[in-house]
Amino acid sequence: MKIVKIIGVPEHFNLPWHMAIEEGAFEERGIKLQWTDIPEGTGKMCQMLAADDTDLAIILTEGILKSITEGNPSKIVQQYIASPLQWGIHVDAKSTYKTISDLEGTRAAISRFGSGSHLMAYVNAENQSWKTDSLEFRVINNLAGAVEALAQGDADYFMWEHFTTKPLVDDGTFRRLGDCPTPWPCFVVAATDNFIRENTGVLNHVLEVINRYTEEFKSIPSIDRTLANSYGQQLVDIKDWLSKTQWSQSQLNLQTIEKVKDTLIYLKLIDRRPTNAEILKL
Structure with a gap:
């Protein structure tokens, strides 16, 4: 069984991961996915990726792009949420x-x-x-x-x-x-360069599993009630959130990447324009 460490915020966006773990979907592929909640958010997760304290992170697009530009040895391997935050x-x-x-x-x-x-x-x-x-x-x-x-x-x-x-x-x-x-899709899946280099097949299996879950997520019976109960939300708020949220099963498109770069440069939050090969697993 291959152990894979993954981190994310303790928020409703990530319920598909928890469902897949609980239902043994990763273990069917020979993967023991170890999830850790990071309530501190993207800044802390960037630090953990850079330190090799995790293999994968569900992380904000703009935050990981800035961190990679500053030397974080990681890549965006797929878009996760296609709608703005x-x-x-x-x-x-x-x-x-x-x-x-x-x-x-x-x-x-x-x-x-x-x-x-x-x-x-x-x-x-x-x-x-x-x-x-x-x-x-x-x-x-x-x-x-x-x-x-x-x-x-x-x-x-x-x-x-x-x-x-x-x-x-x-x-x-x-x-x-x-x-x-956010002026762009909000969450991506990021992986360390070491993990990508040494575990390409495992990474592909992880993405295949989560993509199957996110494709079907909104059609799960009473998923709105499950979300409301799991995250202490009002049902009316969860219904509103679900109507505005779209999951993705593909890589970020280049137009989105350029928009994030343009904005971060304009706001002087990064001091150079990184190449797409630096940012994305192509």
Whole structure:
């Protein structure tokens, strides 16, 4: 049995992986897939890929592209979610901020530098016509850290996936001022160069299994109820999320890659234009 280590955020996007593991679909291919939740998000997962602490990661497109450009010996092996991620823009429920424009010049809570919460703060600032070279950040590690930082006034706003944070909006912890969708498909499967080089056949088997599950995922009877119960979500919110989310079974297209590069260069988040061969398993 080949042991393969994989990491991802503890969010509803990744339920197909857990279902495939629980149903023994990988073991049928001779693979023991060991999943680890990483609540800190993409910045932490980039560090783990670079350190060879994992073989695979389900990770944000913009975050892994930036990390690879900076020397992370990894590749995007496939697109996973083909739709944008809806980043909710949150403040403490008791704060005086009422609109997104009120946040200009304030401090963003981020899980890690290089994480989605960090990079999307730049995208949001650009959307709002703010100066992006003077953004301020406070590192809070994870969602629990953001709750504490906003409540104590250590940071002013926090960007995180809309539906993951919806329970905190519903219970009066956060107030959402709006959303900022990613300008591209949000999640990809990334693998270390070492794993790709030494386990091409195993990687192909992993992708074949998960692609079969994601192709059929939305048609599973009562999948909306399963998701709502598994992730503490309201059924109406899960139905809304499912209607907006598309899984992918193919590699990122080159037009998408160029758009991510263009945006990161324009926002001065990377200082060179990487080749597609650096980024993608072609």
